[in-house]
Amino acid sequence: MRRMKSKCILLALSVLYATPGFTAKQAGTPDDWAIPMHKPGPYWMVLGDRAETGFADGHDSYTWDIQGWYGYDWNRLRWKTEGEGVQGESPEDAELQLLFSRMFAPYWEWQVGVRHDFEPGPTRNHFVTGIQGDAPYEFEIDAALFISEDGDASARLEAEYDLLLTQRLILQPRLEINAAFSEVPAFGIGRGINNSELGLRLRYELRREIAPYIGVSWEQQYGDTADLLKQEGEDTSETSVVVGVRFWF
Amino acid sequence: MKKSNIQPVRSHASGSRRHFLQAAAGAGAISLLDAIVPVWARSMSVLREQSGPGDDLLEFDLAIRAHRMDIAGGKGNVMSINNTIPGPLLEWYEGQDVVLNVRNEMDVDTSIHWHGILLPFEMDGVPGVTFRGIKPGTTFQYRFPLKQSGTYWYHSHSQLQEQSGVYGALVVHPKGPDPVVYDRDYVVMLSDWTFEDPHDVLAKLKKMGDYYNYQQVTVADILDEPTSEARSNAIRTKLAWDRMRMMPSDIADVGGTTYSYLMNGLHPAGNWTGLFKPGERVRLRFINGSAMSFFNVRIPGLEMRVVATDGQNVQPVMTDEFQIGTAETYDVVVEPREDRAYTVMAESIDRSGFAAGTLAPRDGMRAPIPPLRKPPKLTMVDMGMDHGAMQGGGMDHSGMNHGDMGSGGMDHSGMDHSGMNHGDMSSDGMDHSGMNHGDMGSGDMDHAGHDMGNAGPVVARHGPDHHGAGNAGVADLQRDRLGERGTGLENVPHRVLVYRDLKRLDDDFDDRPPGREIELHLTGHMERYMWSFDGEQFHEVDGPIEFNYGERLRLTLVNDTMMNHPIHLHGMWMEMENGHGREIPRKHTINVMPASRVSALITADAPGRWAFHCHLLYHMEMGMFRVVRVS
Ligand SMILES: [Cu+2]
Numbered sequence: 001m002r003r004m005k006s007k008c009i010l011l012a013l014s015v016l017y018a019t020p021g022f023t024a025k026q027a028g029t030p031d032d033w034a035i036p037m038h039k040p041g042p043y044w045m046v047l048g049d050r051a052e053t054g055f056a057d058g059h060d061s062y063t064w065d066i067q068g069w070y071g072y073d074w075n076r077l078r079w080k081t082e083g084e085g086v087q088g089e090s091p092e093d094a095e096l097q098l099l100f101s102r103m104f105a106p107y108w109e110w111q112v113g114v115r116h117d118f119e120p121g122p123t124r125n126h127f128v129t130g131i132q133g134d135a136p137y138e139f140e141i142d143a144a145l146f147i148s149e150d151g152d153a154s155a156r157l158e159a160e161y162d163l164l165l166t167q168r169l170i171l172q173p174r175l176e177i178n179a180a181f182s183e184v185p186a187f188g189i190g191r192g193i194n195n196s197e198l199g200l201r202l203r204y205e206l207r208r209e210i211a212p213y214i215g216v217s218w219e220q221q222y223g224d225t226a227d228l229l230k231q232e233g234e235d236t237s238e239t240s241v242v243v244g245v246r247f248w249f
Numbered sequence: 250m251k252k253s254n255i256q257p258v259r260s261h262a263s264g265s266r267r268h269f270l271q272a273a274a275g276a277g278a279i280s281l282l283d284a285i286v287p288v289w290a291r292s293m294s295v296l297r298e299q300s301g302p303g304d305d306l307l308e309f310d311l312a313i314r315a316h317r318m319d320i321a322g323g324k325g326n327v328m329s330i331n332n333t334i335p336g337p338l339l340e341w342y343e344g345q346d347v348v349l350n351v352r353n354e355m356d357v358d359t360s361i362h363w364h365g366i367l368l369p370f371e372m373d374g375v376p377g378v379t380f381r382g383i384k385p386g387t388t389f390q391y392r393f394p395l396k397q398s399g400t401y402w403y404h405s406h407s408q409l410q411e412q413s414g415v416y417g418a419l420v421v422h423p424k425g426p427d428p429v430v431y432d433r434d435y436v437v438m439l440s441d442w443t444f445e446d447p448h449d450v451l452a453k454l455k456k457m458g459d460y461y462n463y464q465q466v467t468v469a470d471i472l473d474e475p476t477s478e479a480r481s482n483a484i485r486t487k488l489a490w491d492r493m494r495m496m497p498s499d500i501a502d503v504g505g506t507t508y509s510y511l512m513n514g515l516h517p518a519g520n521w522t523g524l525f526k527p528g529e530r531v532r533l534r535f536i537n538g539s540a541m542s543f544f545n546v547r548i549p550g551l552e553m554r555v556v557a558t559d560g561q562n563v564q565p566v567m568t569d570e571f572q573i574g575t576a577e578t579y580d581v582v583v584e585p586r587e588d589r590a591y592t593v594m595a596e597s598i599d600r601s602g603f604a605a606g607t608l609a610p611r612d613g614m615r616a617p618i619p620p621l622r623k624p625p626k627l628t629m630v631d632m633g634m635d636h637g638a639m640q641g642g643g644m645d646h647s648g649m650n651h652g653d654m655g656s657g658g659m660d661h662s663g664m665d666h667s668g669m670n671h672g673d674m675s676s677d678g679m680d681h682s683g684m685n686h687g688d689m690g691s692g693d694m695d696h697a698g699h700d701m702g703n704a705g706p707v708v709a710r711h712g713p714d715h716h717g718a719g720n721a722g723v724a725d726l727q728r729d730r731l732g733e734r735g736t737g738l739e740n741v742p743h744r745v746l747v748y749r750d751l752k753r754l755d756d757d758f759d760d761r762p763p764g765r766e767i768e769l770h771l772t773g774h775m776e777r778y779m780w781s782f783d784g785e786q787f788h789e790v791d792g793p794i795e796f797n798y799g800e801r802l803r804l805t806l807v808n809d810t811m812m813n814h815p816i817h818l819h820g821m822w823m824e825m826e827n828g829h830g831r832e833i834p835r836k837h838t839i840n841v842m843p844a845s846r847v848s849a850l851i852t853a854d855a856p857g858r859w860a861f862h863c864h865l866l867y868h869m870e871m872g873m874f875r876v877v878r879v880s
Contacts, residue, residue: 027378027876028793028858034358036377036860037874039788040779045456073719073779073786106721106774107494134776137491164467208453208460248456 052244108133190224336417370857399560505602521606572735625737633724633844716784786872
């Protein structure tokens with residue numbers, strides 16, 4: 001698995017630059033002349049969409065959802081990490097994705113790569129393919145299909161929308177749905193839609209890059225997954241108030 | 250003799266001995282004394298003496314340095330020419346040779362391009378196209394004969410140095426009598442300054458295309474609408490834009506949130522002042538030397554007689570306001586009669602800031618500065634969208650259809666778009682009867698709350714090639730907008746100059762009909778901040794655009810984006826086909842309005858490689874750049 005991962009990274013890095021490179025022919029100049037306009041890049045970005053503390057009945061939690069990219073206009077290396085846990089304890093869920101992305105339509109890129117789950121243990125790896133971009137009406141969409149090393153398939157859909165109340169005060173509804181195509185009892189996963197998170201976060205952009213927010217998050221478990229949770233005596237739905245900061249650089 | 254760096258010196262063609270130009274001590278000498286006169290005291294007044302140095306060479310030494318300097322009310326890291334921003338005002342004389350020794354005192358490559366000047370291409374100063382650039386610690390000597398006169402400018406063509414301050418004004422005095430009559434003569438150079446590193450500005454745009462835009466449509470704006478009908482119209486308009494993933498506030502990529510706008514190097518508090526005596530005729534040579542800004546220029550209380558654009562004389566036309574695109578120039582003459590101050594107001598196109606100075610009978614005077622007007626919004630016209638189909642939610646592009654546009658009688662199926670051209674259309678009576686422009690422009694359409702702004706007749710529709718994923722939209726309806734006012738000036742209650750008003754003064758039209766037409770589309774992607782021609786960034790194209798030496802050709806530009814792009818061709822004039830036959834004006838930079846189709850006639854009389862690009866600095870740098878090869 002580790003070998004597969006490093007191969008993927010190597011492949012991604014080499015493909016990143018693999019759009020037509022510059023030769024002097026674009027300008028019709030002698031071969032040893034400098035280039036008048038460089039190929040733009042590489043550029044990079046880190047975006048912490050959610051970095052928050054949640055307050056709910058009984059226990060307080062923390063969540064992170066951070067991603068970044070590095071690369072050129074068409075091809076980029078993307079990484080995403082998210083996870084959560086109970087305050088003061090190590091994470092219950094933690095994952096990292098490494099993806100190669102390519103723009104295939106004006107507002108869309110497809111992604112392919114690997115996902116590593118650190119928690120819940122034992123660690124697992126998945127093959128990932130997905131699309132990410134802006135749908136009409138400016139919905140930000142991130143949809144991915146995961147196939148674990150054991151052959152279990154699952155999917156995740158995230159959608160966000162930025163509603164500008166003023167130039168700096170922004171209300172962000174957010175929906176996340178997780179579904180599984182096969183049951184994995186060891187991880188408490190049933191078949192079908194497992195859970196959803198509906199969030200509403202209100203942020204204030206002190207500057208574009210830093211925006212503290214408050215919000216609410218409703219999590220709901222469904223079907224077999226909910227049943228599995230009930231058997232363990234846990235809640236299948238939870239409402240929390242969240243406080244966090246959205247940042248990028 | 251101690252030699253000032255900016256001193257133009259007279260030298261004999263054969264020798265190296267240099268003298269001071271004695272006349273420089275006269276009335277207009279201030280511009281020659283930058284090194285000792287502080288920048289804020291510079292008048293930018295042009296020499297009244299117009300004889301030049303006769304048979305001798307005109308020689309200038311320019312040194313490009315990176316340093317810290319007082320600018321825009323603060324201290325900034327600049328790159329400058331001879332320690333000032335703008336660099337020294339260069340005055341040249343038609344018919345004479347000019348020599349420029351440009352020394353690079355920085356640790357990065359640099360260059361100077363003489364914007365709008367016709368010259369051998371090796372002297373044009375575009376690194377990687379016409380020469381290798383000027384390496385650190387070296388001097389490049391430019392030398393060329395002057396075959397023209399008028400108002401021009403010069404700037405670095407390397408990386409983002411123009412944004413850091415490497416630009417200046419240049420005036421070429423005519424050999425014969427000047428058809429423009431005036432008593433005073435000032436350069437008014439407009440520019441934009443940021444205390445941010447220009448590379449950081451670009452990196453921010455790359456991560457977030459609307460980073461600097463704090464004029465977006467918000468819920469608060471919608472609630473501010475006076476009636477419930479207006480509110481629901483505003484919501485519908487917002488949804489229509491959101492559906493396209495575009496923004497009606499996308500007027501300028503970079504605005505007043507980071508920019509200070511300068512007039513002759515001074516921010517408004519610095520109050521650049523041009524002196525006059527009441528009754529005098531004052532020539533103002535407006536140069537837009539900014540990196541990314543368009544300006545709306547007006548002088549409340551004075552009407553302006555426009556006498557030249559891009560250095561070329563035009564038949565005088567009176568106006569109250571004009572929009573100047575990046576890299577364009579306009580010469581106007583004003584006649585202030587009262588013994589009072591007048592504000593020269595240059596508002597940025599997105600109204601996020603302004604440059605301002607004063608015309609006054611005495612120093613230290615100031616007139617009121619008019620408040621910034623409401624930020625403009627783009628309309629569906631700017632998107633090139635079929636308006637009829639835009640209404641309501643469930644819009645479907647495949648169903649877009651002319652019939653919706655109003656008259657229902659339109660049929661483009663028989664039209665040959667490839668050969669279409671404004672100039673011809675307005676002059677040789679091409680049959681438009683089937684098109685019913687009137688209806689399309691403003692007549693019968695149900696606007697349903699969408700402000701159509703200024704439209705102009707639809708002259709073509711977009712073909713099936715949408716230029717790939719690197720291009721976010723296409724101008725489905727391409728309009729002739731040469732008769733339209735600039736973005737945001739649609740409804741101002743006074744005269745506004747439009748491109749259609751411009752007619753050349755001289756009878757020097759090349760009567761040969763164009764032998765062929767080259768069509769290029771201006772394309773881009775605001776969200777990834779990619780800019781290109783025909784969807785291809787410069788690094789993706791497979792060679793130069795070929796012109797045949799001596800040929801007469803037509804270049805047609807179609808703007809598929811929603812932004813204005815000032816397109817600049819080096820080395821040759823573009824004769825903008827604005828419907829005036831043999832009187833069409835010559836331009837070095839043509840602003841192509843959103844969703845518009847513009848054509849220019851070109852005589853390819855300058856062999857060599859020439860840059861061709863959008864003059865918005867970050868657009869050029871991101872790939873909206875080509876090389877034209879004349880051979
Ligand atoms: Cu542009």
